[in-house]
Amino acid sequence: xxxxxxxxxxxxxxxxxxxxxxxxxxxxxxxxxxxxxxxxxxxxxxxxxxxxxxxxxxxxxxxxxxxxxxxxxxxxxxxxxxxxxxxxxxxxxxxxxxxxxxxxxxxxx
Amino acid sequence: xxxxxxxxxxxxxxxxxxxxxxxxxxxxxxxxxxxxxxxxxxxxxxxxxxxxxxxxxxxxxxxxxxxxxxxxxxxxxxxxxxxxxxxxxxxxxxxxxxxxxxxxxxxxxxxxxxxxxxxxxxxxxxxxxxxxxxxxxxxxxxxxxx
Numbered sequence: 001x002x003x004x005x006x007x008x009x010x011x012x013x014x015x016x017x018x019x020x021x022x023x024x025x026x027x028x029x030x031x032x033x034x035x036x037x038x039x040x041x042x043x044x045x046x047x048x049x050x051x052x053x054x055x056x057x058x059x060x061x062x063x064x065x066x067x068x069x070x071x072x073x074x075x076x077x078x079x080x081x082x083x084x085x086x087x088x089x090x091x092x093x094x095x096x097x098x099x100x101x102x103x104x105x106x107x108x109x
Numbered sequence: 110x111x112x113x114x115x116x117x118x119x120x121x122x123x124x125x126x127x128x129x130x131x132x133x134x135x136x137x138x139x140x141x142x143x144x145x146x147x148x149x150x151x152x153x154x155x156x157x158x159x160x161x162x163x164x165x166x167x168x169x170x171x172x173x174x175x176x177x178x179x180x181x182x183x184x185x186x187x188x189x190x191x192x193x194x195x196x197x198x199x200x201x202x203x204x205x206x207x208x209x210x211x212x213x214x215x216x217x218x219x220x221x222x223x224x225x226x227x228x229x230x231x232x233x234x235x236x237x238x239x240x241x242x243x244x245x246x247x248x249x250x251x252x253x254x255x
Contacts, residue, residue, distance in 0.1 A: 008122035012129035019136035064179035075190035082201040
């Protein structure tokens with residue numbers, strides 16, 4: 001491992017740190033849950049890249065299964081959360097209002 | 110005098126740095142872009158390309174068969190699952206009208222929505238509300254008398 005490689009990996013780590021901070025800020029202020037889901041996907045990709053850097057620096061390949069698990073986790077998390085949101089809003093989306101004359105709140109009365 | 114291993118190490122580190130730059134661009138877009146659809150557009154594509162570059166860099170630094178199998182698996186999973194999850198998120202965002210309609214130039218689904226019987230003012234009210242998808246209070250009154 002020579003100096004050029006160390007400098008390049010250090011720059012990559014610094015960029016990933018800034019990226020993680022920006023994305024965590026979006027998770028904190030995100031106005032809706034969908035913003036937070038998208039931002040959490042980006043965070044998972046950043047963590048995968050950080051594990052890649054740690055593998056390249058240390059030379060141990062114990063991080064490879066972690067990369068595999070994280071890539072599956074981001075997908076299932078995003079799909080599950082979007083299904084949850086569309087399911088919980090199913091009675092009030094405009095797609096339900098296309099049933100003729102039916103507006104939300106009418107069934108409550 | 111540089112050997113092949115050192116050249117591969119430097120090229121791999123360069124790949125990892127470029128991949129980290131793509132992840133950084135996706136993160137900047139998370140902060141600066143206006144709504145869910147724009148952020149998702151910026152998040153998925155550079156993110157997938159960045160992760161693929163990082164994985165290629167890891168393989169160039171540690172070229173062995175177990176690394177190759179794991180990294181191929183992770184790359185294939187990223188390429189297959191990223192369109193599915195972004196499709197689900199975009200579908201949910203459109204149906205919940207959680208997108209900035211004033212910044213949209215073309216809404217190709219608008220005619221489809223209107224063709225299903227949603228009135229123009231109901232759609233406009235739902236889009237104006239943003240996160241709220243319920244129609245405004247006065248929009249409900251005509252049908253409540255029946």
